[in-house]
Amino acid sequence: MRMADTPIQAPTQSLLADRTTGPRRSHGQYIRWVLLMFGGIVMVMPIAYMLATSFKYSFEVHTLSLIPQEPTLENYLFVLEDGRFYTWFGNSLFIATVTTLSNVLFDSLVGYALCKFRFPGRYIFFIAVLSTLMIPTEMLVIPWYLMSSTLGWLDTSWGIMFPGLMTAFGTFLMKQFFETVPDDFLEAARIDGLNELQIWWTVAMPLVKPALAALAIFVFLGNWTAFIWPLIVTTSQDMYTLPVGLTTFSDEVDVEWELIMTGAAISTIPTLIVFVIFQRFIIRGVVMAGLKG
């Protein structure tokens, strides 16, 4: 009680002082806030419509209102009672998880080798890896398809996964991050008797955790939402991934938006979980990737 007077006084004064001394700065700040808010709305709208639509009956789908007139859970019941949904969800989860683990492991192994070892052809190899970044997926699906068909990989999990088990981007990202690990650390471990694999695993990998987390998120999201290649390589509904499976809710005559949006809404759950787990790393990871990339 006795102390109440002073703390209240002080902030008021400093606020006033701010306002009188720096009017321009606060104008700039308002503009920035408005812009950010606008950006935020643009980002959030599709998600809001997705959620809104998932609670609407089909007659209401083509109205722009965000609040359903007759909210319903029927879409969710329908999607969740359809056994295929679980199969697709499982397929997507399996493929995204395996691909993520594979990338985290192999991209960092190759990135580490490219960064920390001097060997003949190192530079050429690195350029070769980088140059694959310039070829878009659309150009690659036909060779992939021919390859899969020759090797009997069509309509298999392996067929869906194999193109993404390692990525040039991930390799490049990890190589850049390993540059931040001082050579002294590795040499100290070498003197202490660790072999090169042990050094990579016990010394270098823990030091690039932020990059690993960022890579894991990029790869997981990329594979979770991948559409073109899974659509091409799979033929039976049992092998579909979630994004491919959701398209079966539409046919030539009619697109059942409310069901697609419900499936999409459910499918964001794992990505949210991945985000929550890795969120404290991702900002740094993205910033670094932006800086170095």
Add this chain to the structure above:
Amino acid sequence: MATLSLRNLVKTYGDTQVLHGINLEIGSGEFVVLVGPSGCGKSTTLRMIAGLEEITAGEVHIAGRVVNNLEPKDRDIAMVFQNYAIYPHMSVRKNIGFGLRTAKISAKDKLGRLEEVAEILGLGELLDRKPSQLSGGQRQRVAIGRAMVRNPAAFLFDEPLSNLDAQLRTQMRLEIKKLHQRVGNTIVFVTHDQVEAMTMADRIVIMKDGHIQQVGSPLDVFYNPANMFVAQFIGAPSMNLMPGVWSNGAVSLDKGGLVPATGVKIRQGASVVLGLRPDDLRVTQEAGLFTGTVEVTEPLGSETLVHVSAGGQEIIAKAAGKHPPVLGSSVHLTASPDALHLFDKNTGEALL
């Protein structure tokens, strides 16, 4: 503890040769400091001993055996790096214990070793902290601890104090020296700081451009520098060097002045360089070797550095701290004859 010897050690990177035949014998338990300007090949030498750098030619012997083809871990050495190289993601305990990971001793012995080392280095309280929670000096102690637990034949230090502030550096210098007196392992210590070299070493190895210039005790290299480079490198402020011509038992300096220098066997008219340490020059009012005006004074407390301009050359002398000569006044500088150094101007070799 072990002896260490380098025989004709050569290192080339591509076409550039950075070490030109290093020969050095280090006794068991000796504290040897490699010192020299940046880029002279100190680290390369140390890293070749450690096995981190391939040996182009020559041999490294540790405890009597050639280790050229042994992996770093099999050479029975430990190294402390400039940036400590302690792992930020491991606690102090783990970091120190890391050196014992591959040691073939029981878990109980490992724990004993770890505790002993932590005790010696005063890290007992800090074992569960992460390196980010430690001060620079404590981090360096952890790095030393990690080297110590293995009780290696030799410790290699590569500029371990360079990242510390001046005060801490002085303190750690003393700690490492005490540590050496206590555990007695062979130490090879690299630094570019001649004060560090002088204060810590049993023997100093002065290097320049991949060549050893002189090997000797700190006092030896200070009082009997083998050449002009060593003379200038060791001691602060640097030795005054004045070119001239020798004839008839005296050096006639190019910029004026005649300084008697006897006992040298060189030909008449030889080009020489006269060397005089600031410490050996006294500022007097009576006539001396040089006469000049006081240009700048730098008070250091216990003494004052006096920059005297004498006939176009600047000479630095040390004067008493309390009553230094007045700026702009005319003074004389004298030195006792045995303080004189004389070098061959062409080869830089000491003549006296």
